[in-house]
Amino acid sequence: MTADNDTRDWTEKYRPVSLADIVGNDAAVKALRQWAETFGTGKKAVILYGGPGVGKTSAALALAHDMGWDYIELNASDVRTKDAINRIAGPAAMAGTFEGTGGRRLVILDEADNLHGNYDRGGEAAIINVIRNASQPVILIANDMYAMSKPLRESALQIQFRAILSTSVAKVLRKVCANEGLKCDPEALMKIAERTNDLRSAINDLQAAAQGSGQVTVADVSTGDRDVPETIFKVMGMIFRGKNMREALNATYGLDENPEDLIGWVDENLPREYQDDDLERGFEALSRADVYLGRTRRRQDYGMWRYAGFMMVCGVNRARRRHYGGFSRYSPPTYWQKLGRAKSTRVTRDSIAAKVGKACHCSKAEARSTYLPLLRFLFDKDEYAIRLSAQLKLEEDEIAFLLDAKKASKKVGEIYKKSRALIEEEIEEEIDLFARFGKRPGKPEAGEPRESLFMAGEEEEKPSREKSAKLDAFGEIEKPKRKRRKAPDGGAPIEDGPEEPGEAPMAAAMPAATESFGPAGAPAPQESPLPEPEKPPAAEDKCSKKQRTLFDF
Structure with a gap:
């Protein structure tokens, strides 16, 4: 690709491909290469910090090229929340790569010092967790390293990229002019190099000065000075x-x-x-x-x-x-750090109180005043700490608050890890239980006896009369027929036959006619059956079954 048909921005077009092309930071490049060559024996992550345009991102990309590694580049301004970091950066830092890439994937997280505020709460903790569990190299890029939290700084190797000398910047600008076929005044190039604090800005100024012409003079670069913000x-x-x-x-x-x-x-x-x-x-x-x-x-x-x-x-x-x-060595006001720690502690305390209040059905204020001291007492025993952490689904900073320990301590990490394992076990048990209840009772598995849940004891409760019962054509129990005979006085026929079980014979139940009425041979007067008194309708319940509650029983 030639300079005539290449429309890329010059900062991307002339970005260093190899670490040997990085200028002005030989010591930093050497330390970065040594970290990559000995990866696995030291820290899993490195922080490249320094001003803008000094070669931090270019060095990270050049390292991936020299080591033959695949790489994934993320920006903390876009991926800044805990969920986004765990979803994107986490798998990238733990998963392997395809063959031919040396088995490594470099994870580059740019602008790592821009995680702050309530929206980004949990972002730095997620990055620390990614670094702790990473099996792939991780590079964090930041302009201000001290804007990052202390646990995050301590979890990675720190390499500083310093400002590039004006003479080194002018040397790079001369190479760019030669490749683009430009006639450049050396004094103009030095003026560009001196008025900028970084190489990227110098290349952008050179491209702007050469726009529409084939040469760069002092007059072209003297039209205005770059507004460089002070630190x-x-x-x-x-x-x-x-x-x-x-x-x-x-x-x-x-x-x-x-x-x-x-x-x-x-x-x-x-x-x-x-x-x-x-x-x-x-x-x-x-x-x-x-x-x-x-x-x-x-x-x-x-x-x-x-x-x-x-x-x-x-x-x-x-x-x-x-x-x-x-x-x-200058540092920010100490009371700022104290205020930040106090605010972080209050946020963690309120987060625990909200979880406890939800579990105990009480307000957050009551949970904070009543239950938090009890939780601190129970967390003295590891067994209680693990089970309570699993039940409340506590994070590492919340466990550290209850233990009054540092978040990066070994005890906090062990309790958090075991509580997460306990949560996963309970989820698996719930899935198995749901699968067992999902079986249809009418279709047992192969090898299981076909037995209903209501079959036990049913045969014992069958009446003895059903043992000899016969079914009619409609599948109902056929009652035995009674024999009919004529009455001696020519009256209505009388039915004989087996009585229903438990029914006394009619002759034994009815008294003889001669004992109750007149002389022998006289017909017994027929007694009209007395009408049964009507039962008053049962008073309806004040509360219907649908309206009954536990207090009505």
């Missing part, structure tokens, strides 16, 4: 060690931080830079800035932010009277 760490260095307080103040305007946050950064790192009298003067200026911030909150007059910013930047910068050498 908080760079601004901290300008405040504490800079010689121009105006530049430091202007640099704060490019930060994505308001004065309420910036004063926390200065307050946290001021004791690491200044000592003695300089430290006293620095805190004096910082206290005046805090006064202006308080007035801003009370009066809702945000014009006072200017005075607060001036005191916390220029006042602290002018408080230094002597030179301090050495390297200082």
Whole structure:
């Protein structure tokens, strides 16, 4: 493919194919290659962190090419929830590959430091779980490694990619010009390299300058400078060690931080830079800035932010009277971390209370005040902890909260694993039970006797009269016929024959006519049968059967 008919973006067209093509980060490339060659003996994941455009993603793709691995690239901005990560990244990190790829699949998760907020709750925990259970190499790419949680950072090897020197960037730009057939002024290329902080931006600027022409001059690249956002760490260095307080103040305007946050950064790192009298003067200026911030909150007059910013930047910068050498590591305010941990603890506690309340049919507040202390007591025994975790379907962070232990501890992992196994066993038992009840009783399996559930005891309860009973043509029991004979007085015929079981003979039941009535031979007066008194209709129940409840019985 030639430069004439290739319409791809130059950053993709000239992306390094091999690790040997990565410029400016030889130490990082060497560490990455060593991790890949010894995979299986150390950590399963690696974090590539550094500024944008320094070659992190290109190094990951080049590693897959050099090692002959298949790869899958995911973006944490799209796959950021727990369910999405377990559904996509989990199987990719555990499944094998086809033949010819070395048996490895590289999982690349870009923008891994963008997991934050309520929507992403559980995302980092899911990534840690994927790394823990992975059988394939995993690479996490992040701009700010410290935006990731500490357990996630500790679960992987950390490799830093530093900013590329301007001379190295200009060298790459010259190669691009040669391949594209462009006439480029070396001064113009150096100007592009110096005004950008990364190689990707430099290549994009070169492509924009060469658009529609066959050459790149200084005039083409001098039309405007790239707006490079400042980082908080760079601004901290300008405040504490800079010689121009105006530049430091202007640099704060490019930060994505308001004065309420910036004063926390200065307050946290001021004791690491200044000592003695300089430290006293620095805190004096910082206290005046805090006064202006308080007035801003009370009066809702945000014009006072200017005075607060001036005191916390220029006042602290002018408080230094002597030179301090050495390297200082800046960090965000400590109370931010405490607030974050406290909020995370409250969220975990409320999640457990909601599950307990659902199981015990009580409110979340009652479960939090009454049942959580009892659960903490029961979790001292592993057997109870496993069964309760399975019943409530607790996650690892919830188990760690009840045990008052770290989430990455061995005990928490064992209880979580055994509780999940117990849940799976119960699901399998329910499936087997449902399958047994699904059989039709009229069709027993092969080898089973054809016996009804109601057959036992039925033959014993049959009346003895059915043993000799005969069935008529309609399948009903045929009653035995009685013989008819004439009455001696010429009256109605009398039926003789076997009586029904339990029925006394009629002659024994009826008294003799001579005992009850007149002289012998006189016909007995016929007694008209007395009508049976009608039974009053039974009073209907106040509640019909359909309306009856347990309280009516």
